[in-house]
Amino acid sequence: MTTPLLSLDGVHTHIGHYHILQGVDLTLPRGELTVLLGRNGAGKTTTLRTIINLWQASKGRIVFDGEDITHWRTPRIVSRLGVGYVPENMGIFSLLTVQENMRLAAATRHIDTSRLEWIFGFFPALKKFWKTPAGLLSGGQKQMLAIARAIIEPRALLIIDEPSKGLAPAIVKDLSQAILELKQTDTTILLVEQNFGLAQAVGDQVAVMDDGRVVHASSMAELTADTPLQNRLLGLSLEAHA
Amino acid sequence: MRLLSGDTPRSTVLSVLLAAIVLALAFAPFLFPGPLAYRTYSTICLFTMLVLSYDILLGYTRIISFAHAMFYGIGAYAMAIALRDLGPSWLAIGIGLLAGLATALAVAFVVALFSLRVRAVFFALVTLAVAVGFMTLVSKLYGFTGGEDGIAFSVPRVLGPAFKLTEEPLAGFDVMGFATSGNAADSVFKVRTSGMLLLYYGLFVAAIMVFLGLLRMMNSPFGRVCQAIRENEFRAEALGYRTVAYRTVNVCISAMIAAFAGALAALSLRYINPESMLSFDLMVNILLITVIGGMGTLYGAVIGTALFVLAETYLQSLLAMAHEATAGVPLLPAVLDPERWYLWLGILFVLSVYFFPRGIVGQLRARAQARSRNMQATSRSQ
Amino acid sequence: MAGRIQARDEQDGAGARLRQVLDAYPHYLLLAVVAIAAFFAMPLSVWLSLTVAGLAMGLILFVVSSGMTLIFGLMGVLNLAHGAFITVGAYIGGSVFLMLVGWPPLAAVSHALLIFPAALATVAAAALLGVVFERVIIKPVYDDHLRQILVTVGGAIIISELIVAFWGAHEIPLPRPDSLRGSFVIGGVAFEKYRLFAVGAGLAIYWGMLAVIHKTRIGLLIRAGVENGEMVQALGYRIKLLFIAVFAAGAALGAFGGVLWGFYEELIHVGLGQQLLVDVIIVIIMGGLGSITGCFYSALVVGLLTNYMGFVAPTFSEFSSIVLMVLVLMWRPQGLIPVVKV
Amino acid sequence: MHSSTPPALLQARELSIRFGGHTAVEAVSCDFATGTLTAIVGPNGAGKTTFFNLLSGQLAPTSGRLWFDGRDITRLKAPKRAQLGIGRAFQLTNLFPELTVRENLWLAASARTGAGFAMHRLANSYMAIRERVDHYLARVSLTGRADWLAATLPHGDQRKLEVGMLLALEPRVFMFDEPTAGMSVDEVPVILNLIQAIRDERDKVVLLVEHKMDVVRSLADRIIVLHEGRLLDEGEPEQVIASPLVQQAYLGEVLVPADAGAAPEGDSP
Amino acid sequence: ADDSITIAHVAGFTGPLEAYTQQLQHGLELGFEYATDGSNEVLGKKINLVTKDTQLKAPRARALLAEAYTQDEATIAIGDVSSGVALAMLPVAQQYEKILMPEGVADSITGANYNRYIVRIGRNSSQDAISNATAIADDGVCISTLAQDYAFGRDGVAAYAKAAKARGATIVKEVYLPAETTDFTAAAQRLFDSLKSADGCDEKYIFTIWAGKGNPMGRIKDLQPERFDIKLTTGGNILPALVAYKQFPGMEGATYYYYGSPDNKVNDWLVEQHEKRFDGPPDFFTAQGMAQAMAIVAAIKKAGSTDTEDLIAAFEGLDFDSPKGEMHIRAADHQTLQPMYHFRIKVEDGVDWAVPELVETIPADAMDIPVDNG
Numbered sequence A: 001m002t003t004p005l006l007s008l009d010g011v012h013t014h015i016g017h018y019h020i021l022q023g024v025d026l027t028l029p030r031g032e033l034t035v036l037l038g039r040n041g042a043g044k045t046t047t048l049r050t051i052i053n054l055w056q057a058s059k060g061r062i063v064f065d066g067e068d069i070t071h072w073r074t075p076r077i078v079s080r081l082g083v084g085y086v087p088e089n090m091g092i093f094s095l096l097t098v099q100e101n102m103r104l105a106a107a108t109r110h111i112d113t114s115r116l117e118w119i120f121g122f123f124p125a126l127k128k129f130w131k132t133p134a135g136l137l138s139g140g141q142k143q144m145l146a147i148a149r150a151i152i153e154p155r156a157l158l159i160i161d162e163p164s165k166g167l168a169p170a171i172v173k174d175l176s177q178a179i180l181e182l183k184q185t186d187t188t189i190l191l192v193e194q195n196f197g198l199a200q201a202v203g204d205q206v207a208v209m210d211d212g213r214v215v216h217a218s219s220m221a222e223l224t225a226d227t228p229l230q231n232r233l234l235g236l237s238l239e240a241h242a
Numbered sequence B: 001m002r003l004l005s006g007d008t009p010r011s012t013v014l015s016v017l018l019a020a021i022v023l024a025l026a027f028a029p030f031l032f033p034g035p036l037a038y039r040t041y042s043t044i045c046l047f048t049m050l051v052l053s054y055d056i057l058l059g060y061t062r063i064i065s066f067a068h069a070m071f072y073g074i075g076a077y078a079m080a081i082a083l084r085d086l087g088p089s090w091l092a093i094g095i096g097l098l099a100g101l102a103t104a105l106a107v108a109f110v111v112a113l114f115s116l117r118v119r120a121v122f123f124a125l126v127t128l129a130v131a132v133g134f135m136t137l138v139s140k141l142y143g144f145t146g147g148e149d150g151i152a153f154s155v156p157r158v159l160g161p162a163f164k165l166t167e168e169p170l171a172g173f174d175v176m177g178f179a180t181s182g183n184a185a186d187s188v189f190k191v192r193t194s195g196m197l198l199l200y201y202g203l204f205v206a207a208i209m210v211f212l213g214l215l216r217m218m219n220s221p222f223g224r225v226c227q228a229i230r231e232n233e234f235r236a237e238a239l240g241y242r243t244v245a246y247r248t249v250n251v252c253i254s255a256m257i258a259a260f261a262g263a264l265a266a267l268s269l270r271y272i273n274p275e276s277m278l279s280f281d282l283m284v285n286i287l288l289i290t291v292i293g294g295m296g297t298l299y300g301a302v303i304g305t306a307l308f309v310l311a312e313t314y315l316q317s318l319l320a321m322a323h324e325a326t327a328g329v330p331l332l333p334a335v336l337d338p339e340r341w342y343l344w345l346g347i348l349f350v351l352s353v354y355f356f357p358r359g360i361v362g363q364l365r366a367r368a369q370a371r372s373r374n375m376q377a378t379s380r381s382q
Numbered sequence C: 001m002a003g004r005i006q007a008r009d010e011q012d013g014a015g016a017r018l019r020q021v022l023d024a025y026p027h028y029l030l031l032a033v034v035a036i037a038a039f040f041a042m043p044l045s046v047w048l049s050l051t052v053a054g055l056a057m058g059l060i061l062f063v064v065s066s067g068m069t070l071i072f073g074l075m076g077v078l079n080l081a082h083g084a085f086i087t088v089g090a091y092i093g094g095s096v097f098l099m100l101v102g103w104p105p106l107a108a109v110s111h112a113l114l115i116f117p118a119a120l121a122t123v124a125a126a127a128l129l130g131v132v133f134e135r136v137i138i139k140p141v142y143d144d145h146l147r148q149i150l151v152t153v154g155g156a157i158i159i160s161e162l163i164v165a166f167w168g169a170h171e172i173p174l175p176r177p178d179s180l181r182g183s184f185v186i187g188g189v190a191f192e193k194y195r196l197f198a199v200g201a202g203l204a205i206y207w208g209m210l211a212v213i214h215k216t217r218i219g220l221l222i223r224a225g226v227e228n229g230e231m232v233q234a235l236g237y238r239i240k241l242l243f244i245a246v247f248a249a250g251a252a253l254g255a256f257g258g259v260l261w262g263f264y265e266e267l268i269h270v271g272l273g274q275q276l277l278v279d280v281i282i283v284i285i286m287g288g289l290g291s292i293t294g295c296f297y298s299a300l301v302v303g304l305l306t307n308y309m310g311f312v313a314p315t316f317s318e319f320s321s322i323v324l325m326v327l328v329l330m331w332r333p334q335g336l337i338p339v340v341k342v
Numbered sequence D: 001m002h003s004s005t006p007p008a009l010l011q012a013r014e015l016s017i018r019f020g021g022h023t024a025v026e027a028v029s030c031d032f033a034t035g036t037l038t039a040i041v042g043p044n045g046a047g048k049t050t051f052f053n054l055l056s057g058q059l060a061p062t063s064g065r066l067w068f069d070g071r072d073i074t075r076l077k078a079p080k081r082a083q084l085g086i087g088r089a090f091q092l093t094n095l096f097p098e099l100t101v102r103e104n105l106w107l108a109a110s111a112r113t114g115a116g117f118a119m120h121r122l123a124n125s126y127m128a129i130r131e132r133v134d135h136y137l138a139r140v141s142l143t144g145r146a147d148w149l150a151a152t153l154p155h156g157d158q159r160k161l162e163v164g165m166l167l168a169l170e171p172r173v174f175m176f177d178e179p180t181a182g183m184s185v186d187e188v189p190v191i192l193n194l195i196q197a198i199r200d201e202r203d204k205v206v207l208l209v210e211h212k213m214d215v216v217r218s219l220a221d222r223i224i225v226l227h228e229g230r231l232l233d234e235g236e237p238e239q240v241i242a243s244p245l246v247q248q249a250y251l252g253e254v255l256v257p258a259d260a261g262a263a264p265e266g267d268s269p
Numbered sequence E: 001a002d003d004s005i006t007i008a009h010v011a012g013f014t015g016p017l018e019a020y021t022q023q024l025q026h027g028l029e030l031g032f033e034y035a036t037d038g039s040n041e042v043l044g045k046k047i048n049l050v051t052k053d054t055q056l057k058a059p060r061a062r063a064l065l066a067e068a069y070t071q072d073e074a075t076i077a078i079g080d081v082s083s084g085v086a087l088a089m090l091p092v093a094q095q096y097e098k099i100l101m102p103e104g105v106a107d108s109i110t111g112a113n114y115n116r117y118i119v120r121i122g123r124n125s126s127q128d129a130i131s132n133a134t135a136i137a138d139d140g141v142c143i144s145t146l147a148q149d150y151a152f153g154r155d156g157v158a159a160y161a162k163a164a165k166a167r168g169a170t171i172v173k174e175v176y177l178p179a180e181t182t183d184f185t186a187a188a189q190r191l192f193d194s195l196k197s198a199d200g201c202d203e204k205y206i207f208t209i210w211a212g213k214g215n216p217m218g219r220i221k222d223l224q225p226e227r228f229d230i231k232l233t234t235g236g237n238i239l240p241a242l243v244a245y246k247q248f249p250g251m252e253g254a255t256y257y258y259y260g261s262p263d264n265k266v267n268d269w270l271v272e273q274h275e276k277r278f279d280g281p282p283d284f285f286t287a288q289g290m291a292q293a294m295a296i297v298a299a300i301k302k303a304g305s306t307d308t309e310d311l312i313a314a315f316e317g318l319d320f321d322s323p324k325g326e327m328h329i330r331a332a333d334h335q336t337l338q339p340m341y342h343f344r345i346k347v348e349d350g351v352d353w354a355v356p357e358l359v360e361t362i363p364a365d366a367m368d369i370p371v372d373n374g
């Protein structure tokens, strides 16, 4: 097995006085899609944010392609390593148009039109609202825009936080299609997803978090096969109320 | 406890400080001789009332107003004009006080109507413009207000320096003099029991009453709703509180107390002008004292005022001493030049806003709380 | 927290159409109302010269105010030290100018030309000061309007005191170059040369600012950064630098306004900025905190109004802009062109 | 539902609200009778929260009317409606952060008593309110944390306080917007039991926005489905969930055929 | 104590007027030195000049003044240069029954707010206004005035108008503007209009009294009043302000002091010493401070004691020497009568400011300064 693209090694994160991540170990194999599961508040989002240093790790190491990036600043991580990030709250600039949102996401001055057409193929709404202030989009459309921004250019690593949230089921299908296609382009992906169906459909690897730690990591196939394990772990994330 | 409406200092250091301030003020005329000292401790009483009234606005309800000095001025001008035009009588004082309170109420109500429409920063800037406009108006109506020259007037004899309460002066003990000279015999001085003394105790009692009254008010249902508005106005509305009404009442009460303090200030100073009663500098001072002392605590107003007035009065002399002491050292004397005392005040402001974001009282309370939690933790672990 | 948002009545019909137009262009309306009302209150030649003078004064006011509204609009920082920046600008610009004028090698150069290097030096120095100010004073208090107010007031005190320590408490006369004195008289109407000069400067700055904010990537970034600074970072941009740059620009604009004003009054003194601050505040509130366009038009309105009132009822000219502000706020609580929700 | 029943406590008629060009709620008419628990479901952005905002007065409708207890309340502002007895808990936690849990509850408990303007008495001296506060502290099991500042509570406890405040308000209409979102699994039943208890009193109107279909099934007397701002369907839970329109618009094609029982909609707040 | 005489200078050493206070302080020091021939002693007692900074705040000024009288046992206090603060100090002097010598120019200091403990060595605004009228006004002269809309401006114009009319001039229009005005276009329009349509004028003037920062003269000049044959006139000013006068060569008016104007040995000494010590010529307030000190020494000598009543008696009717020549303290209101200087502005190369060249000295008795303290 080749060296992983990204690895977290005993990462701790504090937010204010709260000790949120309590030693996260995680590795992302190159070119594969890893799904991060876990109940609300388990620390999934915090993990993602810590990777690109939106929150500073207080302890532990984050290594990207052999390089220690634990103390790099966010802009450096993102631009030097080529990271696309879809935050939980989508991070749309609502006063800017869809086009302007996309322009900011592209490091180059001119957006590659063929890639844009490829994106429009999944998310036709974006084409329709190209010159519309993004704030006027519906929640689902905003989510599409957020994802589109992250893939406007080829990325080495894509970090996506709950993309299916707010998307109508039909679009979720398109989304999983898009993700599968992205996998073909040799992109390493870290995906937080509560929708286990989607996770199962696209994931190669899976990690489950609870209480600020990774409590299980394996291949997706392994987890799918092991129903008792699934119930034990995912009882946490799927509906538990009888 | 009853007196304090159950809202105690909640910090030993704070309690000690408070007790020291109250004691020093209670016996001030007998401890600190001289007119400048008199001015200083009466100013502490006056400003305490003013800052207290601002705290219920800023600290408890988070209404940033730059028009508070204006209300202080309204009270002072009403009193001054009444005494000037009606002569130095108790009736004039009564009329002046009532006129001041009524005017403040009316103006505050109009200003508060603005808070229905605009919020926060906007409100702050609007009140700033209104206050400046008011000051211009006062300067312009010189026939009525004395313009820039202000109004000098007399007060009833009983409140003046000529009135003698007792034939013989009482004895005082100059603590500062004693501290510097160490000579106890030389430090005894005569305290003339004039109307000035009477007036000072009036101020002192008024300040205590305002403090206790407001403490009660802010621990009443009204006070709690004000705090709720500060914390989350949207939610307070959703619970059924008409926040606009609460804010309006708050602004009006606060303005009337400020006017009350202003009226007393006029009595005590016997001279007023726009610069000392209405200026932007005064407003900035109120704001700074409130924040440095600790917003939303009322105790902060007392501590903050005492410290600030002392600093403002004596910082220059302190600098002069430092200036002389460092005379040989290069560069230092230039920045310690007593003429640059205001620079140091500015630096102190900025530093205190950084380092005491919750004000002195907030900081002391947080410390006390942390300590008691630690003690609990250790006692539990044993 | 979802603010209370009024849904717009969208009835059809001419009245609604008119209201829509007024809603979209309140600044034109206000400008027109003020100018037309004055037109009937005075002789034509007076109206003409006052209109020209008022517009020019408005542009000076715009330059003086634009930095403050820029900083508020883009960074949400209420910088009450803006007055101090104006003063600093006047002092730096004035001293550099006087130095250049007194420098023998430049004796042959027209003094009017020397204003440009002086202004340039001012802008550079003030930008630097802005950077220091942002790092030392503002940085710790982003997102807290109350502490911003306090800290910037404290900062203003410090700056003014340092000015006195450095330049002394004296007023410094700043004689304007002869070529910028006097007027062009056309048909009995006098057009002051300096005001025309200021008009040029003001318009250039206005269009420049609009162009930067709406046409360039930097403008895009700034607008995005205000809404969600974290996301801008997550897209790989260093927002800190951006914000420092904005603050420097705001300070430089204020300082440039100070130079402009110093040459207008031909006198530099410590209270210069403070004295302008009230007008600045009126202008930026009325325009809509944070709006460059709003600031531009409300500055014009204030300039016009004070000139007209100065002729019609000088006693009230001082209050006229405050009263106008109050009226505008009753009509549009967020100012003419609201951008930032406060 | 039945023509013989008295008019419903809360009646919405053709309620619409538009934001710029976007219509978030469009011509929704609906009755809410006392004693029923109505669940409102629909995909994200369907307008559920906006509909709540219209009912409780946080937003004013662009058109349409709203009646409460036979009275037109369309133009009443939020505080007035709360005074009348329309209370709500918020989807995003919405507390008084620097006040204690007790004070938060006190504010809710005294809101409808009219004591707010009293200045002469101490807030803590109102015995009736104090008792109510203590009662609801216990009901949402926060007694042990009564003196914590709301801001320092863990997320789940904040959600409980949010619900507790709605209870302490003692309104006639209860609106819960995803009350269990972000709450840990073992605490969810506490809240659901509380809601169930209110429903079982049978003299209140209860509205519940909830994505978890099993919860909806077990609690609701009736379901309303919103989709793109419109009322798509309403009726008995089983019948609505089974309707093909709802299946398509809200539940979508079932992605996980394996767990046919559980709804796949697992989205978070 | 007994072997010294304490004089307290209680003024705004910091704040907007600190430059003026500084000049006064220098003038005082030089004045005491000169009047005591360098011994700094009078009646065999050392003169002890103490300073207290009012920060230009009236309440503080009052407390400091009281402190000076009690703690420092000052015989005489010299008050603030700001009229507002000076006015606030007046009642304190009366209360402590000690002499106060304020430096502000408001008429009311020795007018409506006068008390018998007040003695003013400096000019009052009537003197300024009347000297200006004396310099310009004559038959056939038409004048419109511009002033700030508050007591100082209105009183000044009233005194000016009275004196000008007495000399045969016509006052065409009085324009008053808010004190903070910075844009003078509209006012200039009104002033031009008034004079354009005035009949029977050989000469037309706009007279300006403007305290503070605005620069109405320059702004009016920009609008080219010469188009309508209108000339500008105003009073003199401190040296830094005279720089701006370079725009007005030939302008006439009257001033309190310019170091080149008086011709006497006191002034010669002052100019020489000032050049030597402070590297520049003395200004308005340096001269005033020096006159102040010389008056004090003269009065103490005349009284032969430092008792307040003796001093009051000595001040009343005192004639004393000063950089402006001999001055006289009027017994009726303790206002000092003094010469003023009619000037014409001349621009000289190598001088930073415009030179107010002396046209003639206006002797004190040529000006009828009203007594208003009744």
Ligand SMILES: Nc1ncnc2c1ncn2[C@@H]1O[C@H](COP(=O)(O)OP(=O)(O)OP(=O)(O)O)[C@@H](O)[C@H]1O
Binding pocket: A015, A016, A018, A020, A038, A039, A040, A041, A042, A043, A044, A045, A046, A047, A088, D155, D182, D268
């Ligand atoms: N800004 C913050 N301040 C304090 N605590 C926070 C903050 N943000 C998150 N937390 C806490 O950190 C913990 C982990 O949060 P995180 O958002 O990483 O969870 P998550 O696994 O992404 O959950 P979800 O599925 O709800 O998105 C939670 O307990 C949360 O309450």
Ligand SMILES: Nc1ncnc2c1ncn2[C@@H]1O[C@H](COP(=O)(O)OP(=O)(O)OP(=O)(O)O)[C@@H](O)[C@H]1O
Binding pocket: A137, A138, A139, C002, C005, D019, D022, D024, D042, D043, D044, D045, D046, D047, D048, D049, D050, D051, D091
């Ligand atoms: N204040 C507003 N201004 C503009 N659009 C708004 C506003 N509030 C809501 N919307 C839009 O109205 C639509 C409905 O939003 P709403 O919050 O009611 O959805 P919801 O059904 O509650 O979704 P969720 O399940 O995510 O809570 C969304 O598209 C949203 O973007």
Ligand SMILES: [Mg+2]
Binding pocket: A044, A045, A046, A088, A161
């Ligand atoms: Mg998350």
Ligand SMILES: [Mg+2]
Binding pocket: D048, D049, D050, D091, D177
């Ligand atoms: Mg919702």
